[in-house]
Amino acid sequence: MGDTRLHGLKDLEARLAQDMVWLNLPAKPWLNPLDVEGQRVLDVAIIGAGLCGLVAAAALRHLGVDNVELFDRAPEGREGPWVTYARMRTLRTAKAASGPALGIGSLTFRAWYEAQWGGDAWDRMDLAPREIWMDYLVWYRKVTRAKVNNGADVTRISMREDGLLELTVSGRPALARRVVLATGLDGLGAPKLPAIASGVDKAFVAHSSDMFDLEGLAGKRVGVVGAGASAMDNAAAALEAGAASVDLFVRRSELPRIDKFTGVGSKGMTHGFYGLPDPIKWEFINEGDRAAVPPPRHSVKRVSAHDNARLHLESPIVGLRDCGDHIVAQTPRGDYPLDFLIFATGFGIDLASRPELADIAPHILTWGDRVDEQRRAANPQLARAPYLADDFTFLEAEPGKCPALSSIACFAYPAVPTHGKLTSGIPAVSDGADRLAKGMVRSLFVEEAEAHLQRFMTYQTPELLGDEWPDADTVRSTGSASSAQFLRKEIS
Known part of the structure; x- marks a missing residue:
């Protein structure tokens, strides 16, 4: 079977x-190479080698921008959530989505899958197992010749007087003309862990994005907070690991039922969302936040x-009591003794919390700068999202204060309010x-x-x-062969 799969992949490649x-x-490279201080300047540095980074x-290489490197703190093959903190069995995206294939059929997940297991296996598969999807991304990285630096932690992005950007990568400097933040769900912030979690021993609580045993x-006795897909995935994983019990705490009166963005998804939405007036964009995203995405x-x-x-x-966690060998979760409807509590509460945007953005965060234009106080108060999380240019680059809150922002692109989840759902999934x-x-x-x-x-x-x-075709008058005046004879001679 292994040889058959390998042969199939070789044919696909x-x-x-x-x-x-x-x-x-x-396309052929067209940028002029640039050397500064004894090192080659990257045309583009991409922070994050997961789906969006790859x-x-x-896409840049296809357009002739070849001097591109990716930096990811994870080991090779463990970039992104798929085989780390993701705990679903399968992807939630339809298997037929073309994903990162850039319009090339032989680069799709389907082509890769059928090359190894055949069309019948594809037909039998409902949704793609997440580990299989990760294997596909590893292959995608190889065949697209991505230059990835693993174990590379970007801790600072600094602006230079010569207009270049300097990255501090695991303590070493790297220079780039452009930087792309392809840092996923928490790219401009951190996991949202409620303040009440800080009042108990850390051994009793975790965020759903944490790696825990x-x-x-x-x-x-396990508790899970949340009503989305991540909450269900973590609850199921705990149960399948042999938890004595799992209590799922939801603040809403019912689980979300309608995925509005999937319901109105179209190429019109994909390509047209950016052109919408700001108030309409805000209404789309704000209503999506209010309704929430239901778990599958x-x-x-x-x-x-x-x-x-x-x-x-209708059971938000309003308090946590540390009892030494366990905790007690307090809700309006009762108290629950627990040995471990998982907060599946998503990710927040907090530019100031990202050390690598310390030099630029104060200058970034946000949606809060573009809307009125009433909207900011109604959805402060959305108000903190960056308000981006048409090429995903940051804009200045105060023009002229930080021109380097036009060289830094946010190709991560926080781009959604400006560009629509282009960076939120596959x-x-x-x-x-x-x-x-x-x-x-x-x-x-x-x-x-x-x-x-x-x-x-x-x-x-x-x-x-x-010498392709002589002037007829010159030929006549010099008495040389006619142009027709000349042409016949050339052709023969």
Whole structure:
């Protein structure tokens, strides 16, 4: 079976190589190499080598921006959430979504899957197992020739007087003309852990994005806070690990039922959202936040199938009491003794909390700067989201104070209020990468306008050599062969 799979992948990779030839991809590099202080300056540095980082790098390379490197603190093969803190069995995205394929059929997840297991196996599969999806991204990284630096922690992005950006990467400097933040859900903030969690021993609480010992929950009383997919995934994982009981605490009177964005998703939404007036964009995202995204039906059933799972509606955690060997979760409807409590409470945007953004965070324009006080108060989380340019770059809150922001792009979840759902998952990520790459190519070309003009002015490679077709009057006056004879001679 292994040999068959390997043979199938080799055939697919050969087809992909042929597709790239037919599409004339990648385009030839066109930027002038830049060396500063004895080191080659990166054209683009991408922070994060997960889904968004990989597709951004591939899209840039297709447009002839070849000097691109990605930096990720995770070990190779463990970038992103898929085999780390994600605890669902399968992806929630439809398996047929083209994802990061950039319009190339042989680069799709389906092509990769069928090359190894065949079309019948594809038809039998409902949703993609998350580990299989991670294997696909590892392959995608290889065939797109992404230059990834693993174990590389970017701790600061600094602005230089020469207009370049300096990254501190695991204590070492790296220079770049452009930077892309492809840092996922928590790219501009941190996991949201309620203040009440700080009042008890850390051994009793965790965020759903934390890495904790699932097997260690066997025989324990576990609580989970939240009503979304992550809450269901963590509850199910705890139950399957042998938890004695799982109590799910939800502040709402019922679980969210309607996924509004999926219901109105279309290419019109994908490509048109950015052009909407700000008030309409705000209404879309604000209503999406209010309604919330429901967990998939199969995720809920995965939990409710267990007799020792209990759902508590209208039950926000209002207090936590540390009892030494356990904690007690206090809700308006009762108190619950627990051995471990998982907060599946999402991620917050908090620019000031990101040390790598310390130099630029105070200057970033946010949605709160663009809307009135009433809207800011109604949705402070949305108000903290960056208000981005059409190429995903940051804008200045006060023009002229931090021009380097136009060289830094936010290709992560917080881009959604400005650009729509291009960076929030798999379905439209290629559309987002295409928009990002074209915008970055435009700005890099304009930045080098003088050099490109000079190259144009001095270009002297001739297409015609002057002997292709002689002047008829000159031929007649010199008595040489007629032009027709000349042509026949040349052809023969």
